[in-house]
Amino acid sequence: MIPEIGQFALILALGLALIQATIPLLGALWSREDLTAIARPAATGQFVFVMAAFIVLCHAFLNDDFSVLYVATNSNSALPTPYKIAAVWGAHEGSLLLWILILSAWTLAVTVGSRGLPHEFAARVLGVLGIVSVGMLLFTLLTSNPFERFFPAALEGNDLNPLLQDPGLVMHPPILYAGYVGLAVPFAFAVAALLTGKLSQDWARWTRPWTTASWMFLTVGIALGSWWAYYELGWGGWWFWDPVENASFMPWLAGTALIHSLAVTERRGIFKSWTLLLAIAAFSLSLLGTFLVRSGILVSVHAFASDPERGLFILLLLGAITGGSLTLYAFRARYLTVEGGFRLVSRESFLLMNNILLVVATAAVLFGTLYPLFLDALGMGKISVGPPYFNAVFLIPMLPLAVLVGMGMHTTWLRMSGEPLRKRLLFPAGIALMIGIIFPFILFGQASALTLVGVVTALWVIASSLLEPAKRLFQKNRSPMPLTRGQWGMYLAHMGVGVFILGATVTSSYTIETDSRAVPGDRWQVGEYELYFRDIRRIEGVNYEATEGEFEVWEGDQLVTILRPQKRVYRVQTSPMTEAAIDVGWGRDLFIALGDPLGDGAWSLRVQIKPLIRFIWLGALIMAFGGLLAIMDPRYRVKRTQEKDAISKQSLETA
Amino acid sequence: MMWRYLIPISVFLVLSAFFVKGLSLNPRYVPSPLLGKPAPEFELPRLKDPNLSLGSVDLEGQVTLLNVWATWCVGCRQEHGFLVELSQENNVPIYGLNWKDDRNTALDWLSTLGDPYIGSAFDELGEVAIDWGVYGAPETFLLASDGTVLYKHIAPLTRDIWTSEFLPRIISECGSIPCPIANN
Numbered sequence: 105m106i107p108e109i110g111q112f113a114l115i116l117a118l119g120l121a122l123i124q125a126t127i128p129l130l131g132a133l134w135s136r137e138d139l140t141a142i143a144r145p146a147a148t149g150q151f152v153f154v155m156a157a158f159i160v161l162c163h164a165f166l167n168d169d170f171s172v173l174y175v176a177t178n179s180n181s182a183l184p185t186p187y188k189i190a191a192v193w194g195a196h197e198g199s200l201l202l203w204i205l206i207l208s209a210w211t212l213a214v215t216v217g218s219r220g221l222p223h224e225f226a227a228r229v230l231g232v233l234g235i236v237s238v239g240m241l242l243f244t245l246l247t248s249n250p251f252e253r254f255f256p257a258a259l260e261g262n263d264l265n266p267l268l269q270d271p272g273l274v275m276h277p278p279i280l281y282a283g284y285v286g287l288a289v290p291f292a293f294a295v296a297a298l299l300t301g302k303l304s305q306d307w308a309r310w311t312r313p314w315t316t317a318s319w320m321f322l323t324v325g326i327a328l329g330s331w332w333a334y335y336e337l338g339w340g341g342w343w344f345w346d347p348v349e350n351a352s353f354m355p356w357l358a359g360t361a362l363i364h365s366l367a368v369t370e371r372r373g374i375f376k377s378w379t380l381l382l383a384i385a386a387f388s389l390s391l392l393g394t395f396l397v398r399s400g401i402l403v404s405v406h407a408f409a410s411d412p413e414r415g416l417f418i419l420l421l422l423g424a425i426t427g428g429s430l431t432l433y434a435f436r437a438r439y440l441t442v443e444g445g446f447r448l449v450s451r452e453s454f455l456l457m458n459n460i461l462l463v464v465a466t467a468a469v470l471f472g473t474l475y476p477l478f479l480d481a482l483g484m485g486k487i488s489v490g491p492p493y494f495n496a497v498f499l500i501p502m503l504p505l506a507v508l509v510g511m512g513m514h515t516t517w518l519r520m521s522g523e524p525l526r527k528r529l530l531f532p533a534g535i536a537l538m539i540g541i542i543f544p545f546i547l548f549g550q551a552s553a554l555t556l557v558g559v560v561t562a563l564w565v566i567a568s569s570l571l572e573p574a575k576r577l578f579q580k581n582r583s584p585m586p587l588t589r590g591q592w593g594m595y596l597a598h599m600g601v602g603v604f605i606l607g608a609t610v611t612s613s614y615t616i617e618t619d620s621r622a623v624p625g626d627r628w629q630v631g632e633y634e635l636y637f638r639d640i641r642r643i644e645g646v647n648y649e650a651t652e653g654e655f656e657v658w659e660g661d662q663l664v665t666i667l668r669p670q671k672r673v674y675r676v677q678t679s680p681m682t683e684a685a686i687d688v689g690w691g692r693d694l695f696i697a698l699g700d701p702l703g704d705g706a707w708s709l710r711v712q713i714k715p716l717i718r719f720i721w722l723g724a725l726i727m728a729f730g731g732l733l734a735i736m737d738p739r740y741r742v743k744r745t746q747e748k749d750a751i752s753k754q755s756l757e758t759a
Numbered sequence: 760m761m762w763r764y765l766i767p768i769s770v771f772l773v774l775s776a777f778f779v780k781g782l783s784l785n786p787r788y789v790p791s792p793l794l795g796k797p798a799p800e801f802e803l804p805r806l807k808d809p810n811l812s813l814g815s816v817d818l819e820g821q822v823t824l825l826n827v828w829a830t831w832c833v834g835c836r837q838e839h840g841f842l843v844e845l846s847q848e849n850n851v852p853i854y855g856l857n858w859k860d861d862r863n864t865a866l867d868w869l870s871t872l873g874d875p876y877i878g879s880a881f882d883e884l885g886e887v888a889i890d891w892g893v894y895g896a897p898e899t900f901l902l903a904s905d906g907t908v909l910y911k912h913i914a915p916l917t918r919d920i921w922t923s924e925f926l927p928r929i930i931s932e933c934g935s936i937p938c939p940i941a942n943n
Contacts, residue, residue, distance in 0.1 A: 430768040
């Protein structure tokens, strides 16, 4: 009976979403306040019912209700409780419900956060979010009902995919979805502006915190995914350019471009139609990702069970949402175009270049991801596009972008003469060149040209990001103005970019990777460490059996650590899983993964020493934290009347 | 209307056309590189009698089917009934490649479910299967009398697939059903 309540709650939510998607928009069109007023209660009610449905599904998992098909397919009574919760979003149907829950949560947040906005505008935003919600709820109820019954009930469940039985994967989907779905909010703001036919600088100020917030979640979500792939897939890589990864990365790139173009629109009132287009593109790319991952249209290592019928449905949804908004854009955007000049050396022109480069990178990733589909559809053969393509086409726009970041932060709006900029940047540039060229040789003995370029660029970004904060911290009496939270956020986020580049460059250049064969009792040298294969034995987990190797790691006569990598076989799904053992450190990770038995007690082993790999995820976290600071800037909460004052002050503000 | 505002929607429409087309394609289907080429030479012990061998020479001179099967493979059990049916029609000789299997289990399987094969080669270590590019049983190869691979089907063979994919190829290869057997 309880699962039916969940389904009924979803149907009620759909009813409320239909109301939210129509009446407020009509109310805004006819200027009828009695109609627009329905938006908030409808959105709130929708959240309540979606939440109820979600709780019902959690309840079914926690109580091992194997009469529900989705639970029987993705859980098992022996599954540890945290993973039963994670199993709720462990496959297609439940993750879609999570998607909808998060959308309704963002919508709820908008109902609260939009109180200071003009009534009609807020109604339009909520109306657009309602349309998205209607689409997703229909999708769930018509093609992917998580509450579908299964008669007779199964005695035992089929268990959660062992790859997903991992702490990183418990948090990864909700955070990533919060980012994906959060982009619906700037999208709704953009469509509302197109419907209104007006776009004030206020609009950009309202949109910015929502964009930054979802970008923040997306950043952390992607980082978590990469971290999980690193330690769970057993290969020791952190990014594979798999279609699923690209699906999350493209909205991030577009979202990053949007954050920067919103800054220009807010401060200078230009780039308006471009900003709108980016807002539409960012959310469309996250819908596109959903389509690519769930339709089976591309081959991916971690795709959902795919189904052409579902694919068709999301495609229709994509057509309605993206096609609809782009059509609206085609008719309305020209009314929003404003001519505004700026000089070559100015904040605007740097942000323009930022946007161009980010869009080029997005397009390159999109093209590479879809290229196999293009060829196949044209009957020109079957191919797959791998990391060499992506690394190359991604690096080409990103390298100049990283160089420009350091300069752009220190420019002012409208115009700036090159001289003070050059003077200010001489110091960070000098530091970056000196340390960046010398240290790789001191620490690692050798360096390729590309490595040096990467390290110097990374240090350049870090040093130029720290320039202003350092002045404030160390020369209190001489600094003219305290930094706003927005500025702190900007500098920090950019520093995160630098930290990330440093980690990525050093890890890719100096990883020591060996595949070897060993029997217990063997000793051998990897890099500066000596490994001793002490023992191998069988152990019993809660719902798996494992073979666990025990390795001592010595540096000289000092025992560094004992590592215990496992090879697990989960009892229900019997697929072998590699659990790498990692000795984590700021300077380097030492990674051991157990391969296959080679007979005569010998095992194949993969041992890797990965310097600075932690910086990759640390960089992402710093970026996200910068975003958090930027959102907390008080200016987003103050209703301002004087819009132009920031310009007249010629301040340095950005983020 | 300014044309540049139509660019985004146009790009989107072109992409959508590809997506619509893509939904009916199977990205996981990779045609065998062996198509139209001579099948790899092999010689293995026979399943029923390890002292006798079965190899490329036995298949030559006639259009044949080579079916890769194993007792651990669920799809093989699904298609087995149809293979037995097909063998009774006497149109095309069917040979088996018993892949990474246990000899006794495989013999039991044939005696209980029926044996559609003229003979089965016993590829215990899967070495021949690697040469043939087998990555999942069941797979069925259609071979011309000179040993050229005419067609390869992955997944259980059914009457529908037989009629739509195999029969036309056999007819165009030898002009009639059953194929006239070459004298050599």
